[in-house]
Amino acid sequence: MVPGTQPVLALSGGVGGAKLALGLADVLPPGQLHVLANTADDFRHLGLDICPDIDTLLYTLSGRANEAQGWGLEGETWQAMAALEELGGDTWFRLGDRDLATHLWRTQQLKSGMRLSALTAVLAARLGIASHIHPMTDDPVRTMVHTTGGDLPFQHYFVRDRCEPVVTGFSFDGISAAHPNREVMQLLQRKTFGAVLVCPSNPFVSVDPILQLSGMWLALRESPAPVVVVSPIVAGLALKGPAAKMMAELGMGVSALDVARHYCQRYPGLMDCFVIDESDATLAPEIRGLGVEVAVTATVMKSREQKRALARFTLQLGGN
Amino acid sequence: MVPGTQPVLALSGGVGGAKLALGLADVLPPGQLHVLANTADDFRHLGLDICPDIDTLLYTLSGRANEAQGWGLEGETWQAMAALEELGGDTWFRLGDRDLATHLWRTQQLKSGMRLSALTAVLAARLGIASHIHPMTDDPVRTMVHTTGGDLPFQHYFVRDRCEPVVTGFSFDGISAAHPNREVMQLLQRKTFGAVLVCPSNPFVSVDPILQLSGMWLALRESPAPVVVVSPIVAGLALKGPAAKMMAELGMGVSALDVARHYCQRYPGLMDCFVIDESDATLAPEIRGLGVEVAVTATVMKSREQKRALARFTLQLGGN
Numbered sequence: 001m002v003p004g005t006q007p008v009l010a011l012s013g014g015v016g017g018a019k020l021a022l023g024l025a026d027v028l029p030p031g032q033l034h035v036l037a038n039t040a041d042d043f044r045h046l047g048l049d050i051c052p053d054i055d056t057l058l059y060t061l062s063g064r065a066n067e068a069q070g071w072g073l074e075g076e077t078w079q080a081m082a083a084l085e086e087l088g089g090d091t092w093f094r095l096g097d098r099d100l101a102t103h104l105w106r107t108q109q110l111k112s113g114m115r116l117s118a119l120t121a122v123l124a125a126r127l128g129i130a131s132h133i134h135p136m137t138d139d140p141v142r143t144m145v146h147t148t149g150g151d152l153p154f155q156h157y158f159v160r161d162r163c164e165p166v167v168t169g170f171s172f173d174g175i176s177a178a179h180p181n182r183e184v185m186q187l188l189q190r191k192t193f194g195a196v197l198v199c200p201s202n203p204f205v206s207v208d209p210i211l212q213l214s215g216m217w218l219a220l221r222e223s224p225a226p227v228v229v230v231s232p233i234v235a236g237l238a239l240k241g242p243a244a245k246m247m248a249e250l251g252m253g254v255s256a257l258d259v260a261r262h263y264c265q266r267y268p269g270l271m272d273c274f275v276i277d278e279s280d281a282t283l284a285p286e287i288r289g290l291g292v293e294v295a296v297t298a299t300v301m302k303s304r305e306q307k308r309a310l311a312r313f314t315l316q317l318g319g320n
Numbered sequence: 321m322v323p324g325t326q327p328v329l330a331l332s333g334g335v336g337g338a339k340l341a342l343g344l345a346d347v348l349p350p351g352q353l354h355v356l357a358n359t360a361d362d363f364r365h366l367g368l369d370i371c372p373d374i375d376t377l378l379y380t381l382s383g384r385a386n387e388a389q390g391w392g393l394e395g396e397t398w399q400a401m402a403a404l405e406e407l408g409g410d411t412w413f414r415l416g417d418r419d420l421a422t423h424l425w426r427t428q429q430l431k432s433g434m435r436l437s438a439l440t441a442v443l444a445a446r447l448g449i450a451s452h453i454h455p456m457t458d459d460p461v462r463t464m465v466h467t468t469g470g471d472l473p474f475q476h477y478f479v480r481d482r483c484e485p486v487v488t489g490f491s492f493d494g495i496s497a498a499h500p501n502r503e504v505m506q507l508l509q510r511k512t513f514g515a516v517l518v519c520p521s522n523p524f525v526s527v528d529p530i531l532q533l534s535g536m537w538l539a540l541r542e543s544p545a546p547v548v549v550v551s552p553i554v555a556g557l558a559l560k561g562p563a564a565k566m567m568a569e570l571g572m573g574v575s576a577l578d579v580a581r582h583y584c585q586r587y588p589g590l591m592d593c594f595v596i597d598e599s600d601a602t603l604a605p606e607i608r609g610l611g612v613e614v615a616v617t618a619t620v621m622k623s624r625e626q627k628r629a630l631a632r633f634t635l636q637l638g639g640n
Binding site: 046047048076077079080081082083084086087088089096097098099100101102104105107108111122123126127 | 366367368404407417425446
């Protein structure tokens with residue numbers, strides 16, 4: 001394999017996806033990685049337009065992420081939140097002082113009429129990122145989490161309520177009217193990508209919103225690039241986030257096999273290869289029975305080298 | 321004198337006014353001081369609703385002001401501005417991290433439909449301030465500074481351009497449609513105040529906008545409370561800010577006498593007593609010739625005790 005003979009498209013949510021994206025950015029030539037980021041987690045808070053997944057990608061790919069904490073910026077300070085708490089303001093969603101600058105700048109640009117995709121490109125450039133970070137759409141799409149206690153906007157479920165409510169389903173407000181990212185759709189039409197990778201992100205609230213945009217998954221299926229999906233479930237656990245808890249509450253099994261089934265049922269013919277962890281190797285035959293190739297490797301990405309290794313592995317599968 | 325037998329109304333701009341307001345708050349019984357604050361300096365910046373004079377009063381009266389710096393909060397940090405600078409955002413108006421919380425909270429409340437006067441009362445209460453801080457109006461009034469190089473919104477003139485442009489005049493956009501603060505007008509009608517003090521604030525851009533609100537200066541003149549004005553010009557200099565430079569550029573003399581003339585000409589019969597500094601004592605006869613009483617004292621307020629002394633002096637003149 002010669003990595004990077006062709007550009008690569010990676011679909012990503014937040015933390016888990018950003019880890020693989022960082023590995024990909026490391027091993028591909030500069031500018032060859034295109035990340036298509038979930039924006040259904042976005043929300044307005046304190047009057048600010050906040051894009052958690054895009055920001056995690058921006059901070060991770062620019063080397064600014066707080067890896068120990070798993071979110072936010074390294075060396076972040078919290079003076080604004082402390083003062084806001086004194087004033088009785090909403091502080092359940094913790095916005096660091098430096099992080100606030102991102103939201104202030106974005107909110108201002110959106111108000112002045114700039115599209116999210118254009119301003120995200122400017123942010124990435126100013127943070128020194130060579131990769132392309134594309135919001136899945138410039139239109140508002142908002143995940144609603146249906147729970148036994150009623151519907152919750154995603155961040156209320158995820159952050160404020162710490163994923164405690166029992167999930168019964170999801171919907172993506174605005175998705176039927178949302179146009180998928182124009183630039184990515186054009187690149188797909190021009191057969192630009194050598195591979196399409198689905199990062200180990202939450203299938204329900206990170207990847208589904210991207211794939212369910214009008215025309216998106218069919219465009220990916222019709223593209224000649226192989227579609228390689230990395231399982232976010234390892235040994236029956238989600239490495240990060242509520243994916244496993246959601247699967248259990250939805251009455252699904254909690255395994256890489258169930259993730260593969262989800263993708264095969266909802267997006268028939270989309271996935272060419274499913275990457276599972278070594279600890280799940282025994283599931284391979286059953287997953288192959290769904291009609292997809294299976295590749296087994298170490299998928300847990302703690303170190304930078306583990307991120308690069310998984311990136312190289314998935315790129316090879318993509319024939320890149 | 322028994323301070324505080326009746327409530328006192330103080331008209332104030334930012335730093336200079338807030339110093340006397342702090343002295344007044346110290347010597348009056350809790351809750352007896354009402355400050356009517358200029359809001360014509362307010363502006364939207366980075367999508368935030370910023371009220372510089374109100375905030376200076378909030379921070380000063382709550383003991384949070386950075387006295388050495390002359391503006392902002394003690395112990396403030398600047399992480400958000402540093403990050404915004406990296407992103408290429410506007411940083412000419414320096415918003416500290418803790419200060420940002422005030423603007424975020426205010427902007428959110430205004431968007432939700434709360435009036436500026438109501439939310440300012442909440443802010444003051446949450447900061448532990450016993451005095452009442454009233455915005456001069458809930459309606460938008462914006463000072464435009466006319467200069468030889470064209471018109472400038474106040475903060476662009478004051479902060480971004482460091483008061484360098486040569487001033488030819490001022491106007492207050494929105495003032496004819498703005499309703500003066502309802503609560504203060506009601507208190508005036510009920511003859512609640514024992515004295516009205518005009519703090520040593522800039523006559524042109526801090527006090528004029530308050531007095532020129534519909535019905536305001538006439539209501540003050542008709543109130544039985546004596547109106548005592550403290551000169552912001554001492555020995556031909558403005559202690560803080562561009563008042564002296566403005567007077568020179570407008571072709572006026574630069575002295576306490578010229579300030580007195582300004583008030584007497586624009587608001588005939590309003591001022592009962594004019595307080596000048598000891599260093600300007602020789603101007604007293606000519607000021608008396610304008611038909612106002614003159615009181616001479618030390619008006620420079622560096623220490624807390626100097627603030628209290630000037631507060632006591634002005635209250636005695638007000639017969640309070």
